[in-house]
Amino acid sequence: MQTQPGVQALVRRTHEERVLQVLREQGALSRNQIARAVGLSRTTLSEITGSLLQRGAIIVTDTDAAHREGSGRPAERLALDPASGQFMGVDFGHRRVHVTVADASHEIVASGSDRYEDRVDWPTRLDVAFRLIERLSDEYGVHYGALQGVGIGIPGPYSGKPGVRGFPSHRAAADGFHDASVDEAFGERFGAPVIVDNNTRLAALAEAIFGAKAIENLLYVRLSDGVGGGLVVGGRLVSGSAGLAGELGHVTVRADGGPCRCGKNGCLETIASVPAILATCRAAGLAAESLDDLAAAVARSHPVADQVLRDAGAAVGRVLAAVAMALNPAEIVIGGAITRLAPAIVEQAAARVSYELFPGAASPGVRAAYLSDDDGALGALAAVFHSSPLLAGYPETPAPAGSGSRLRQTETRGVADGRAH
Amino acid sequence: MQTQPGVQALVRRTHEERVLQVLREQGALSRNQIARAVGLSRTTLSEITGSLLQRGAIIVTDTDAAHREGSGRPAERLALDPASGQFMGVDFGHRRVHVTVADASHEIVASGSDRYEDRVDWPTRLDVAFRLIERLSDEYGVHYGALQGVGIGIPGPYSGKPGVRGFPSHRAAADGFHDASVDEAFGERFGAPVIVDNNTRLAALAEAIFGAKAIENLLYVRLSDGVGGGLVVGGRLVSGSAGLAGELGHVTVRADGGPCRCGKNGCLETIASVPAILATCRAAGLAAESLDDLAAAVARSHPVADQVLRDAGAAVGRVLAAVAMALNPAEIVIGGAITRLAPAIVEQAAARVSYELFPGAASPGVRAAYLSDDDGALGALAAVFHSSPLLAGYPETPAPAGSGSRLRQTETRGVADGRAH
Numbered sequence: 001m002q003t004q005p006g007v008q009a010l011v012r013r014t015h016e017e018r019v020l021q022v023l024r025e026q027g028a029l030s031r032n033q034i035a036r037a038v039g040l041s042r043t044t045l046s047e048i049t050g051s052l053l054q055r056g057a058i059i060v061t062d063t064d065a066a067h068r069e070g071s072g073r074p075a076e077r078l079a080l081d082p083a084s085g086q087f088m089g090v091d092f093g094h095r096r097v098h099v100t101v102a103d104a105s106h107e108i109v110a111s112g113s114d115r116y117e118d119r120v121d122w123p124t125r126l127d128v129a130f131r132l133i134e135r136l137s138d139e140y141g142v143h144y145g146a147l148q149g150v151g152i153g154i155p156g157p158y159s160g161k162p163g164v165r166g167f168p169s170h171r172a173a174a175d176g177f178h179d180a181s182v183d184e185a186f187g188e189r190f191g192a193p194v195i196v197d198n199n200t201r202l203a204a205l206a207e208a209i210f211g212a213k214a215i216e217n218l219l220y221v222r223l224s225d226g227v228g229g230g231l232v233v234g235g236r237l238v239s240g241s242a243g244l245a246g247e248l249g250h251v252t253v254r255a256d257g258g259p260c261r262c263g264k265n266g267c268l269e270t271i272a273s274v275p276a277i278l279a280t281c282r283a284a285g286l287a288a289e290s291l292d293d294l295a296a297a298v299a300r301s302h303p304v305a306d307q308v309l310r311d312a313g314a315a316v317g318r319v320l321a322a323v324a325m326a327l328n329p330a331e332i333v334i335g336g337a338i339t340r341l342a343p344a345i346v347e348q349a350a351a352r353v354s355y356e357l358f359p360g361a362a363s364p365g366v367r368a369a370y371l372s373d374d375d376g377a378l379g380a381l382a383a384v385f386h387s388s389p390l391l392a393g394y395p396e397t398p399a400p401a402g403s404g405s406r407l408r409q410t411e412t413r414g415v416a417d418g419r420a421h
Numbered sequence: 422m423q424t425q426p427g428v429q430a431l432v433r434r435t436h437e438e439r440v441l442q443v444l445r446e447q448g449a450l451s452r453n454q455i456a457r458a459v460g461l462s463r464t465t466l467s468e469i470t471g472s473l474l475q476r477g478a479i480i481v482t483d484t485d486a487a488h489r490e491g492s493g494r495p496a497e498r499l500a501l502d503p504a505s506g507q508f509m510g511v512d513f514g515h516r517r518v519h520v521t522v523a524d525a526s527h528e529i530v531a532s533g534s535d536r537y538e539d540r541v542d543w544p545t546r547l548d549v550a551f552r553l554i555e556r557l558s559d560e561y562g563v564h565y566g567a568l569q570g571v572g573i574g575i576p577g578p579y580s581g582k583p584g585v586r587g588f589p590s591h592r593a594a595a596d597g598f599h600d601a602s603v604d605e606a607f608g609e610r611f612g613a614p615v616i617v618d619n620n621t622r623l624a625a626l627a628e629a630i631f632g633a634k635a636i637e638n639l640l641y642v643r644l645s646d647g648v649g650g651g652l653v654v655g656g657r658l659v660s661g662s663a664g665l666a667g668e669l670g671h672v673t674v675r676a677d678g679g680p681c682r683c684g685k686n687g688c689l690e691t692i693a694s695v696p697a698i699l700a701t702c703r704a705a706g707l708a709a710e711s712l713d714d715l716a717a718a719v720a721r722s723h724p725v726a727d728q729v730l731r732d733a734g735a736a737v738g739r740v741l742a743a744v745a746m747a748l749n750p751a752e753i754v755i756g757g758a759i760t761r762l763a764p765a766i767v768e769q770a771a772a773r774v775s776y777e778l779f780p781g782a783a784s785p786g787v788r789a790a791y792l793s794d795d796d797g798a799l800g801a802l803a804a805v806f807h808s809s810p811l812l813a814g815y816p817e818t819p820a821p822a823g824s825g826s827r828l829r830q831t832e833t834r835g836v837a838d839g840r841a842h
Contacts, residue, residue, distance in 0.1 A: 216662065217661060217662040219747075229747065231747060231748070233654045233655070233659055234654070234655075234657060234659065236655060238654055238655065238748065238749075239749075240638060240748055240749020240750070241637065241638040241749055241750060241751035241785070242749055242751075243749070244749035245747065245748055245749040246747060246749075247746045247747070247749075247779075248746060248747060250746060250779060251742070251743045251746050251747075251777075252739065252742075252743075252777055262779055263779075264776075264777070318673065319743065321672070321673070322672045322673075322740065322743045322744065323743065323744060323747040325668045325669060325671060325672050326640075326650065326652060326666060326667060326668070326669055326672075326744040326747070326748075327652070327659065327661055327666055327747075328659075328660075328661020328662050328663055328664070328665035328666040328667075328668075329661070329662060330662035330663075355685075356672075356673055356685070358668070358671060358683055358684075364662070
């Protein structure tokens with residue numbers, strides 16, 4: 001799922017990462033100090049620092065005149081450029097793209113979104129994304145010379161195999177989407193490893209690693225315009241044999257239920273997606289055209305809203321329970337804006353899961369997602385942090401993150417501090 | 422999941438394995454030849470071969486008098502003892518234990534089973550197993566001096582964590598079973614690494630690796646006295662957060678269905694287990710007390726049998742489809758003796774899976790299991806082959822194996838040939 005640079009490029013990237021790592025840990029250093037710390041020859045080190053300086057990943061801060069003894073020309077000291085975006089998360093939705101950029105300390109240094117027409121083609125989406133990324137550069141004074149990785153969430157299935165079309169999705173087929181095209185476009189543009197995956201699946205990964213303790217086995221479902229899901233099994237995101245894992249929305253819940261856009265009847269999506277819930281409310285006489293209407297009805301304890309939400313929650317719980325019986329996850333997470341305004345849906349799903357799993361067995365926790373639907377780019381960032389072999393030192397127990405806030409709550413360190421977000 | 426020998430023992434075992442490997446590949450060799458081939462000093466090599474000779478893993482075949490030039494005392498040539506069992510698979514059922522022993526070439530060199538009382542305690546089961554293993558030694562002239570690993574299948578959940586009780590199973594709780602006790606007993610007895618797991622799960626693993634090409638993502642369900650399952654995801658057997666993965670039998674299929682022994686209603690097990698199928702046939706007027714009765718009814722195309730089996734198959738298919746939607750497996754396998762005498766159950770399950778998964782998506786193949794219920798010990802052997810780090814050279818694409826036949830169909834090699842199985 002990454003672009004495959006040649007061995008030379010890989011070696012250089014590894015050297016670069018070691019230099020950046022030392023600067024991250026120790027702050028400003030002279031070239032001699034860096035060479036000693038990373039065990040590179042002065043010649044090799046000079047090439048590396050030259051390239052990093054040119055790309056803007058590091059800057060010359062001062063000389064070591066104040067720190068050194070003896071005579072001779074003072075040596076320049078180098079440090080990470082706090083304005084350098086090291087990791088980028090990109091989330092392509094149906095109608096807009098979110099981009100979030102984090103620095104070497106995993107602090108968010110830039111974030112923004114832009115809209116495009118619904119169902120616009122992929123070249124246009126990419127164009128909007130690249131223009132947004134340039135604008136963020138100007139706006140936040142961030143640059144991408146030291147980019148270590150890009151995580152990209154896309155709607156619809158993703159096989160991870162260039163050339164494998166994966167699936168003629170209702171969501172992706174119409175616009176001539178190719179799995180490999182997004183990957184390639186970003187790889188060529190930034191010369192950095194790119195990870196692409198389904199955005200709901202990336203949200204599942206983010207939920208697994210954003211908690212106080214990383215969850216090895218997690219089941220995730222998201223209720224929004226449709227219903228999708230993702231699974232983490234044994235600490236790894238599951239893509240399935242053809243990139244289709246996590247399609248919980250089309251599990252049949254009521255064989256005699258209403259027609260689904262997939263061609264079957266009574267799929268979970270026909271009961272628990274936001275449009276389905278609103279339609280059911282309206283059919284029962286509650287004027288609910290939007291989530292805001294539904295929120296208002298919930299706020300005044302409208303019995304129709306409560307019943308519809310509880311029915312939907314029970315249906316969600318049944319599907320989650322069936323999959324949980326197979327996978328025995330430690331945690332089940334329900335995402336989507338509706339879970340925040342209508343907690344009944346999560347409560348009812350949790351109750352159903354608890355009932356369906358064996359009496360006596362420790363039932364997995366069922367909770368609403370930490371991240372909101374707008375946090376897709378954070379999910380994509382999480383994938384980069386999770387996957388990059390350059391980031392083996394990434395702590396396995398990051399602090400819990402609130403919605404849309406910083407990716408890590410740790411204090412900023414070294415030269416990366418003091419930025420306004 | 423393995424016994425943890427000290428580092429010393431581990432180093433010695435690695436040396437031993439290298440010596441055995443060389444003998445496996447090159448046939449009879451002198452000590453000098455072995456020492457050169459494995460890069461060990463003569464002193465170390467002498468200790469290793471001494472121990473292997475003492476334990477009966479290798480034998481002295483002849484001297485190199487016929488092969489060498491020059492004078493001096495002819496050196497002994499050593500070779501693998503073809504009668505040495507290198508790998509052991511053990512399958513504990515509710516009423517009997519199966520043991521299968523394979524040699525260094527993965528050929529079955531001994532196999533047998535013995536009965537115990539239903540629900541007898543574990544110390545008794547272990548006793549029966551150990552006596553069976555000794556009897557196989559006498560009967561087949563096999564010995565266990567060079568045992569490289571033991572795979573053990575047990576009924577009920579297995580957490581893999583000593584001291585973690587996993588689950589108060591209806592099947593295991595009553596007899597004071599402890600996860601670690603079987604593991605420890607075999608480890609102490611044979612001084613070899615032991616892998617223990619749920620026997621249905623091991624069957625799933627065996628199905629994944631016994632085909633012409635190893636399956637990375639496979640979903641397995643077994644219909645017998647109960648209904649259980651197992652999953653292989655990304656090439657790895659899934660145990661779940663508490664060792665409970667694969668409990669497909671207790672997914673609710675009909676909320677208004679009959680009571681299940683788990684306390685719920687309408688679980689898959691109440692519809693598709695062998696006793697449930699027989700009971701449903703009887704309720705519809707077909708006298709079916711046993712699988713033989715059912716087979717006879719199927720043979721004369723009895724409409725009740727056909728209908729009951731198709732209903733059960735459809736229920737199995739619904740559960741498989743829900744899990745397949747989440748996991749996107751490449752293959753779905755249905756095991757249990759009933760699938761052989763009543764193919765309708767697999768046909769109907771396959772049809773349901775095909776319907777439930779999206780139109781247009783490549784549906785996973787649905788097939789009856791290669792291995793029969795009596796082949797549990799082969800599943801346990803497969804686990805050893807799959808897991809042993811000493812077996813990194815085990816080919817990933819073994820030939821397809823028929824039921825109960827040899828684990829590998831390759832020609833026997835070197836000294837391991839010519840044995841009657």
